Amino acid sequence: MEERLWEYIDGLGSHEEKSTIEKLVDTNQQWKEKYHELLELHQLVQASALEEPSLRFTKNVMEEIAKYQIAPATKTYINNRVIWGIGTFLVIMVVGFLIYGFGQMDLTGGGSSNLNLVDFSKIDYSKFFNNTYVNIFMMINVVLGLVLLDRYLDSKKKKFQQEA
Amino acid sequence: MSTGPSDTEIISQVLKGDHNAYAILVERYKSYVFTLTLRFTKNREDAEEVSQDIFVKAYRYLADFKGTAKFSTWLYTIVNTTCITFLRKKRLEVHSLDDERTFEVADSQDSGFQANQVEQKSRQNMVNQAIALLNPDDAEIITLFYKNEQSLEEIGQILGLEANTAKVRLHRARTRLREKMEKHFAEEVRDL
Numbered sequence: 398m399e400e401r402l403w404e405y406i407d408g409l410g411s412h413e414e415k416s417t418i419e420k421l422v423d424t425n426q427q428w429k430e431k432y433h434e435l436l437e438l439h440q441l442v443q444a445s446a447l448e449e450p451s452l453r454f455t456k457n458v459m460e461e462i463a464k465y466q467i468a469p470a471t472k473t474y475i476n477n478r479v480i481w482g483i484g485t486f487l488v489i490m491v492v493g494f495l496i497y498g499f500g501q502m503d504l505t506g507g508g509s510s511n512l513n514l515v516d517f518s519k520i521d522y523s524k525f526f527n528n529t530y531v532n533i534f535m536m537i538n539v540v541l542g543l544v545l546l547d548r549y550l551d552s553k554k555k556k557f558q559q560e561a
Numbered sequence: 562m563s564t565g566p567s568d569t570e571i572i573s574q575v576l577k578g579d580h581n582a583y584a585i586l587v588e589r590y591k592s593y594v595f596t597l598t599l600r601f602t603k604n605r606e607d608a609e610e611v612s613q614d615i616f617v618k619a620y621r622y623l624a625d626f627k628g629t630a631k632f633s634t635w636l637y638t639i640v641n642t643t644c645i646t647f648l649r650k651k652r653l654e655v656h657s658l659d660d661e662r663t664f665e666v667a668d669s670q671d672s673g674f675q676a677n678q679v680e681q682k683s684r685q686n687m688v689n690q691a692i693a694l695l696n697p698d699d700a701e702i703i704t705l706f707y708k709n710e711q712s713l714e715e716i717g718q719i720l721g722l723e724a725n726t727a728k729v730r731l732h733r734a735r736t737r738l739r740e741k742m743e744k745h746f747a748e749e750v751r752d753l
Contacts, residue, residue, distance in 0.1 A: 399732070399736065400732055403731075403732050403735065409713075409728075434739075435735075435739075438735065438738070438739055438742070441687075441688050442688055442692075442703065442707045442735075442738070443707055444688075445688040445689050445692075445707070445708070446689070447592040447593065447595075447596045447708055448592065448595050448596040448599050448605075448608075448689070449591075449592055449595065450591055450592070450595040450608070450609050450612060451609060454587075454591055454595075454609065454612070454613070455584055455587045455588055455591060457613055458584075458587050458613055458616045458617065459581070459583070459584050459587070461613060461616075461617050462580065462583065462616075462617055462620045462621075463580075465617065465620065465621050466621075467575070467576065467620065467621060467622075467623050467624055468621050468622055468624060468625075469624055470624040470625050
C-alpha cells in the first residue's frame, strides 16, 4: 500500500493507477489515513531548508582554483581506437592459443579412467611455430598491426594538414 | 533553478578562459552541495572542506563535462564519490543508526543535535535533524530527490543504479525517515 501511495504522491504511476489510488483514498478509511500521513511527511521534507556554508565559501573556492589549471578532456588523451586495438589483439591471442591448445589435444584416448587427460610432457613444442593455426594467428596479428599503424599515420597526417 | 546565464553557457565561458565565471556556478550550487555533503560528514567543518574540494575537482575536470546530462547531475556524481572517499579515509562507521546506542553516538557528534538546538526546533529543523539521523545512503537519496531536484533516472545516474532500484531505495529511505521522526520527534509530529 505504502509503495503505491508514494508513487501516487510522486506522480509516477500510470493514469489508470492514479485513478485507482484516488478511488481507494476516497472510499477506504485505512488508505485515506495512510495517504495523509505520507503526504504530510512529503510536504515536510519538501519544505525543509537547505544548509548554508560559510559566507566566505565562494571566495575560498575561487582562491583555491586559482592554483589549478583545467585538465584537458579525457577523450583527448585516451584514444578509443587504441583501446579497441589492444582489446582485439588480446581476444585474438586468447582465441589463437585456445585453437592451438585444442589442436594439440588427443581426444581419442579410449575409455581409460585416468584423469590426466593431457600429458604435457608429450606435447610437441617443436611444432609451435610450424602449426597452420599459429601461422594464421600470426598473420592476423600482422594485418591488425598494419591497420593500426595505417590509422595512426593517417591521424598524424590529418593533424599535420590542419596545423599547416 | 535560477535566472541568469545557463550552466552550459557559464561552463563554455570558463573553458574559454573566463575563470571568474565559475563563481556563478559555485554560488548557484553551494547550498545543494553543502547540504548533501553534510549528510555524509555530519559535521559542518568537514562538510565545508569536502564541498570546497568538490568544487575544485569539478573545476579541474570541467572539460570532461559533455553536456549530455544536467551539470547538477554531473556535479552530484562528484559529490557522491568524494564523500564516499572521505568516509573511507576517516574510517567512519557507516551504521544504520537503528538502535538506541548508535543514536546516542550520533547525538554526541557535532551534528547540530545539542539539547538547546532541539529545544528551538522548527518544522524545518526537525526534518533536517531526522534526515541527519539516517545513514548517509538514505540521507543522500532523500536529499537528492527533495532538495536537489533530481529525478529518479538522474539519481540512478549519480549513484550508479537503475532508476527502479533508486525508486525502491528512496521508498525505503522515506520509511526509515518516518520511523526516525516517530521515534525521536513524536511530540513535535503530533503538534503539527
